[in-house]
Amino acid sequence: MKYRRLGKTNLKTSIIGVGTWQFGGEWGMNFSQDEVERILGRAKELGINLIDTAECYGDHLSETLIGGFLRNDHREDWIIATKFGHQFHDRFNRTDAFQPEDVIKQLDDSLRALGTDYVDLLQFHSGSNSSFDHDKLWTTLDKLVQMGKVHHLGISIGANDNLHQTSAATQVGASVIQVVYNRLERQPEASVFPSCLEQDLGVLARVPLASGYLSGKYKPGATFGQDDVRHRHDPEQTAEKLRQVEQIRQNEVPEGTDMARWALAWCLKHDAVTAVIPGCKNAAQVEANAAAIKLIGDNHPQAWKETAEEN
Numbered sequence: 001m002k003y004r005r006l007g008k009t010n011l012k013t014s015i016i017g018v019g020t021w022q023f024g025g026e027w028g029m030n031f032s033q034d035e036v037e038r039i040l041g042r043a044k045e046l047g048i049n050l051i052d053t054a055e056c057y058g059d060h061l062s063e064t065l066i067g068g069f070l071r072n073d074h075r076e077d078w079i080i081a082t083k084f085g086h087q088f089h090d091r092f093n094r095t096d097a098f099q100p101e102d103v104i105k106q107l108d109d110s111l112r113a114l115g116t117d118y119v120d121l122l123q124f125h126s127g128s129n130s131s132f133d134h135d136k137l138w139t140t141l142d143k144l145v146q147m148g149k150v151h152h153l154g155i156s157i158g159a160n161d162n163l164h165q166t167s168a169a170t171q172v173g174a175s176v177i178q179v180v181y182n183r184l185e186r187q188p189e190a191s192v193f194p195s196c197l198e199q200d201l202g203v204l205a206r207v208p209l210a211s212g213y214l215s216g217k218y219k220p221g222a223t224f225g226q227d228d229v230r231h232r233h234d235p236e237q238t239a240e241k242l243r244q245v246e247q248i249r250q251n252e253v254p255e256g257t258d259m260a261r262w263a264l265a266w267c268l269k270h271d272a273v274t275a276v277i278p279g280c281k282n283a284a285q286v287e288a289n290a291a292a293i294k295l296i297g298d299n300h301p302q303a304w305k306e307t308a309e310e311n
């Protein structure tokens with residue numbers, strides 16, 4: 001594995017993480033505790049130490065499954081990133097809950113589900129600017145940091161050009177931005193990434209495989225079951241994305257290179273990007289994704305320098 005410094009958190013994060021929206025049941029399958037243990041156990045063997053989850057991947061279900069794994073592992077070996085801001089009602093049905101009292105309750109529920117007394121990173125979960133521009137929210141979050149329940153704050157921006165929230169990160173006490181970034185979605189390069197670099201923020205690139213479309217295994221016309229979130233994507237837009245993927249495969253991906261691996265490495269080459277958090281459904285996908293490090297050099301500005309930073 002390769003590691004980078006997660007912006008000014010100074011956390012040493014693996015450049016490949018594990019995204020776990022899938023564990024919440026909105027990606028066409030339900031996960032057993034055994035399956036989650038195989039996925040996270042393999043991740044650990046490969047040197048991965050970053051897990052991204054959220055309050056509303058199921059009603060704290062993804063966190064509960066991760067918690068089941070952590071109980072038999074070393075909690076301190078992991079960077080656990082979760083989020084706040086929603087009440088989950090049912091599959092594909094959640095409502096906003098960004099009031100300070102909601103957030104306190106969500107965090108307590110997350111900690112209980114994860115079986116831990118702190119999270120490394122608590123992220124504002126793609127809320128509106130009006131939910132964001134609320135001083136009392138950030139003073140409440142600061143108190144949670146002072147109490148030790150949260151080590152660092154982050155902002156998972158909803159729109160990929162949300163400079164309003166990104167540029168306010170340092171001011172509200174956040175050290176990490178999470179944003180959709182992949183070979184089909186380069187919008188963050190224009191203004192979000194320059195602001196992250198200027199503020200020394202860690203950047204987690206989410207949806208790095210464009211919801212799996214960049215794996216190269218789907219062709220235009222691909223369909224998904226009703227319980228798979230991709231069933232809800234606009235079919236025309238999906239077909240267009242898959243046509244672009246075919247062009248990319250022919251023109252950019254070196255012959256014989258696995259496309260998912262290439263797509264992750266592509267994200268990691270940007271100076272602003274600290275880590276990618278591909279969603280994973282099984283241990284084989286974790287393994288394939290971890291292998292992206294073979295396509296990455298060591299000269300990234302956030303590359304972890306053992307001697308300078310660990311002493």
Ligand SMILES: NC(=O)c1ccc[n+]([C@@H]2O[C@H](COP(=O)([O-])OP(=O)(O)OC[C@H]3O[C@@H](n4cnc5c(N)ncnc54)[C@H](OP(=O)(O)O)[C@@H]3O)[C@@H](O)[C@H]2O)c1
Nearest residue numbers: 019020021156206207208209210211212215278279285288
């Ligand atoms: N607002 C937010 O904060 C927000 C929103 C979205 C996501 N996220 C986070 O970001 C993570 C990643 O995003 P995402 O899961 O939406 O999209 P993604 O990572 O682009 O795609 C994940 C999907 O790609 C496929 N896949 C994964 N590895 C593969 C491999 N090696 N080869 C072939 N296919 C592979 C799997 O689906 P199939 O095998 O079924 O194709 C998997 O479910 C989420 O899990 C979540 O933690 C956060």
